[in-house]
Amino acid sequence: MKVYTTARTAFRALRRNPMRAMLTTLGIVIGVGAVIAMMEIGAGSSAALKKTIASMGANVLVIRPGTASSGGITFGSGSTTTMTPEDSQAILRECPSIRNATPMVRARAQVVYGNRNWVPNAIYGVTPAYLDVQDWSILAEGDPFSERDVLNGNRVCLLGQTLVRELFEGESPVGKEIRIKNIAFRVIGVLTPKGANMMGLDQDDVIIAPWTTIKYRVTGLSLANTNQSAVAATDSVNTLSNLYPTTPRSLYPERSSIQQANNPMPIRFANIDQVMAAASNAEEISAAIEQISLVLRERHRIRPGEPDDFIIRDMAELTRTLSTTTKLMTNLLLAVALISLVVGGVGIMNIMLVSVTERTREIGLRMAVGARGRDILRQFLVEAVVLCLTGGAMGIVLGHGGSLLVRTLLNWPVETSPSAIAASVLVSAGVGIIFGFYPAWKASRLDPIEALRYE
Amino acid sequence: MELITLRGIEKTYQMGDIAVPVLKGISLAIRQGELVALTGSSGSGKSTLMNILGCLDHPSTGEYWLDGQEVSRLSTDERALLRNRKLGFVFQSFNLLARTSALENVAMPLSYTAEHLSDRAARERAAEMLARVGLADRLDHHPSQLSGGQQQRVAIARALINHPPVLFADEPTGNLDSRTSEEVLQMFERLNIEDGITIIMVTHDPKVASHAQRVIRMDDGVILDEASSGGPGRESKGGGA
Ligand SMILES: Nc1ncnc2c1ncn2[C@@H]1O[C@H](COP(=O)(O)OP(=O)(O)O)[C@@H](O)[C@H]1O
Numbered sequence: 001m002k003v004y005t006t007a008r009t010a011f012r013a014l015r016r017n018p019m020r021a022m023l024t025t026l027g028i029v030i031g032v033g034a035v036i037a038m039m040e041i042g043a044g045s046s047a048a049l050k051k052t053i054a055s056m057g058a059n060v061l062v063i064r065p066g067t068a069s070s071g072g073i074t075f076g077s078g079s080t081t082t083m084t085p086e087d088s089q090a091i092l093r094e095c096p097s098i099r100n101a102t103p104m105v106r107a108r109a110q111v112v113y114g115n116r117n118w119v120p121n122a123i124y125g126v127t128p129a130y131l132d133v134q135d136w137s138i139l140a141e142g143d144p145f146s147e148r149d150v151l152n153g154n155r156v157c158l159l160g161q162t163l164v165r166e167l168f169e170g171e172s173p174v175g176k177e178i179r180i181k182n183i184a185f186r187v188i189g190v191l192t193p194k195g196a197n198m199m200g201l202d203q204d205d206v207i208i209a210p211w212t213t214i215k216y217r218v219t220g221l222s223l224a225n226t227n228q229s230a231v232a233a234t235d236s237v238n239t240l241s242n243l244y245p246t247t248p249r250s251l252y253p254e255r256s257s258i259q260q261a262n263n264p265m266p267i268r269f270a271n272i273d274q275v276m277a278a279a280s281n282a283e284e285i286s287a288a289i290e291q292i293s294l295v296l297r298e299r300h301r302i303r304p305g306e307p308d309d310f311i312i313r314d315m316a317e318l319t320r321t322l323s324t325t326t327k328l329m330t331n332l333l334l335a336v337a338l339i340s341l342v343v344g345g346v347g348i349m350n351i352m353l354v355s356v357t358e359r360t361r362e363i364g365l366r367m368a369v370g371a372r373g374r375d376i377l378r379q380f381l382v383e384a385v386v387l388c389l390t391g392g393a394m395g396i397v398l399g400h401g402g403s404l405l406v407r408t409l410l411n412w413p414v415e416t417s418p419s420a421i422a423a424s425v426l427v428s429a430g431v432g433i434i435f436g437f438y439p440a441w442k443a444s445r446l447d448p449i450e451a452l453r454y455e
Numbered sequence: 456m457e458l459i460t461l462r463g464i465e466k467t468y469q470m471g472d473i474a475v476p477v478l479k480g481i482s483l484a485i486r487q488g489e490l491v492a493l494t495g496s497s498g499s500g501k502s503t504l505m506n507i508l509g510c511l512d513h514p515s516t517g518e519y520w521l522d523g524q525e526v527s528r529l530s531t532d533e534r535a536l537l538r539n540r541k542l543g544f545v546f547q548s549f550n551l552l553a554r555t556s557a558l559e560n561v562a563m564p565l566s567y568t569a570e571h572l573s574d575r576a577a578r579e580r581a582a583e584m585l586a587r588v589g590l591a592d593r594l595d596h597h598p599s600q601l602s603g604g605q606q607q608r609v610a611i612a613r614a615l616i617n618h619p620p621v622l623f624a625d626e627p628t629g630n631l632d633s634r635t636s637e638e639v640l641q642m643f644e645r646l647n648i649e650d651g652i653t654i655i656m657v658t659h660d661p662k663v664a665s666h667a668q669r670v671i672r673m674d675d676g677v678i679l680d681e682a683s684s685g686g687p688g689r690e691s692k693g694g695g696a
């Protein structure tokens with residue numbers, strides 16, 4: 001007996017009692033509907049959550065110099081100056097799990113435009129790769145600076161939305177000049193808004209500029225930590241450069257001839273505050289950490305057994321917490337769905353048992369005209385499955401409609417989940433088979449003579 | 456040619472500790488093309504014998520040869536197959552599927568047939584069968600829209616759909632009035648004469664039995680006697696017309 005014929009027979013049998021079939025499948029309808037609605041709403045909110053995490057740089061690793069210590073006193077992270085821009089390049093080059101990396105120099109200074117001023121949260125000196133690392137490549141306005149700007153130490157910058165608001169009052173800042181520590185910077189672009197991060201820090205309150213510019217013109221602290229007169233030296237360079245802005249700048253701070261004569265110190269590297277690297281995806285983070293550690297230990301010539309002179313931080317903790325919450329929610333929903341499906345399944349079983357009893361004579365007749373036990377078994381099983389699938393389909397429609405309603409009425413983020421729909425179809429078929437089996441088996445075991453005589 | 460041969464058929468039901476013998480050694484031969492009536496008082500074992508003949512049940516002991524095959528020891532599935540191909544059943548209470556058209560009722564056994572007919576072929580065959588029992592204009596009627604006699608004719612069409620050589624009818628007129636009974640019996644006679652179908656029917660009504668060429672009387676699980684009689688207006692005849 002063909003499956004198609006069986007399915008059609010099943011449909012006919014169900015059509016004989018449409019009201020009862022409807023009521024029977026209500027459990028399945030509600031169960032599946034709830035699952036679909038919850039899955040879509042859940043998927044929507046988890047996508048929104050993921051976006052929030054991504055905006056904070058979920059896959060971003062921050063590599064900072066380690067702590068210096070002297071006589072048992074540690075000076076805190078960043079107190080050694082061991083990270084170089086070359087480290088950043090090496091990390092990008094040699095770590096397959098790293099998508100992009102940028103050196104970073106941080107500064108904090110007053111920014112002036114016209115008669116207004118503002119002290120942003122941070123001024124970041126980076127390479128153009130920073131925008132990719134932070135998933136910030138799309139600008140609200142203007143263009144990002146280039147590698148050439150970095151090499152030349154050009155005085156260009158990108159502004160965060162907060163600065164645009166505070167300094168420009170709705171005017172477009174692109175092409176305007178702002179002054180940071182009395183050094184003129186041309187604004188060439190505006191960042192898209194990111195909002196506050198999880199800690200409430202305004203991520204839009206930033207200026208981004210080539211790291212060379214920030215380091216040698218704004219902070220000017222590279223060697224100044226050890227030699228106060230170097231500050232004056234770099235400052236004088238900056239003043240000169242204001243006079244001749246087209247003169248290409250060398251990467252390293254120039255020292256006065258007296259300084260160089262007094263203190264013939266070979267410049268080994270330009271140290272930076274930290275390296276920011278983006279792993280290609282969340283799963284690669286731990287691999288990336290290992291690779292970076294390996295590369296940096298080798299570059300910094302750290303012998304086995306010696307501690308690292310750098311610290312690698314990631315957002316794993318935060319991501320883990322959030323994904324645990326999401327998982328808990330999903331499991332809870334799953335439990336609720338399972339219960340409602342079991343209840344629905346018991347309803348199906350009940351009605352199928354009633355149906356078998358009711359149709360005992362029909363079963364006897366079918367057996368008399370040649371149906372074997374397995375034909376009867378299949379017929380009732382298919383009937384239960386058809387019943388469940390119909391319920392499942394109605395549930396999918398109901399659940400989807402519900403989630404759309406939630407979206408339009410409550411403005412919640414909602415995302416259609418094809419896997420949830422596929423799973424619902426499979427699960428309702430499964431419920432049909434599991435709970436339809438016993439009644440079908442009972443039907444198939446009937447004795448045709450008894451069945452035909454049944455009143 | 457003998458279509459059916461029974462040798463020493465016994466059937467005993469076990470009711471707890473007590474064995475209830477219902478058939479106590481039945482031997483019988485029925486030739487192809489016969490129209491046989493099985494009569495006897497209620498409880499004499501007619502239906503039990505019919506169930507064995509119809510391969511719905513197997514005897515406790517004895518041999519049953521059907522169409523050259525010993526069938527008393529066949530498995531349940533083999534008997535189902537045999538019923539589908541070789542046997543037709545007509546019941547006292549029609550046993551039509553409610554809320555299902557006459558056409559679909561008649562085509563129903565085809566879904567259990569090994570060789571699959573296309574949907575259209577099945578419907579054509581069912582329509583043809585209904586035309587043969589004079590219901591060509593009632594294809595889409597549901598049982599509730601048909602008279603008792605018409606319902607029984609639909610049941611006959613259903614029994615004939617696989618062209619079985621034998622038709623079993625247990626009290627086919629039990630639920631019908633005398634006029635529609637007559638209709639159904641004439642249908643049996645026609646099928647018997649025109650198509651050579653062997654018909655075995657159970658009845659306790661002598662008037663119904665008088666339509667048969669051969670009347671077997673049973674009492675308390677044994678065959679009491681046998682009488683050959685021509686039905687009204689018909690000669691006794693062997694073989695298929
Ligand atoms: N399944 C059964 N179990 C026990 N006894 C049965 C069963 N079926 C029939 N009988 C008994 O067999 C006898 C004959 O029944 P049946 O063949 O139906 O008689 P009839 O059709 O001639 O009226 C009855 O006495 C009945 O009680």
Ligand SMILES: [Mg+2]
Nearest residue numbers: 501502503625
């Ligand atoms: Mg009887």
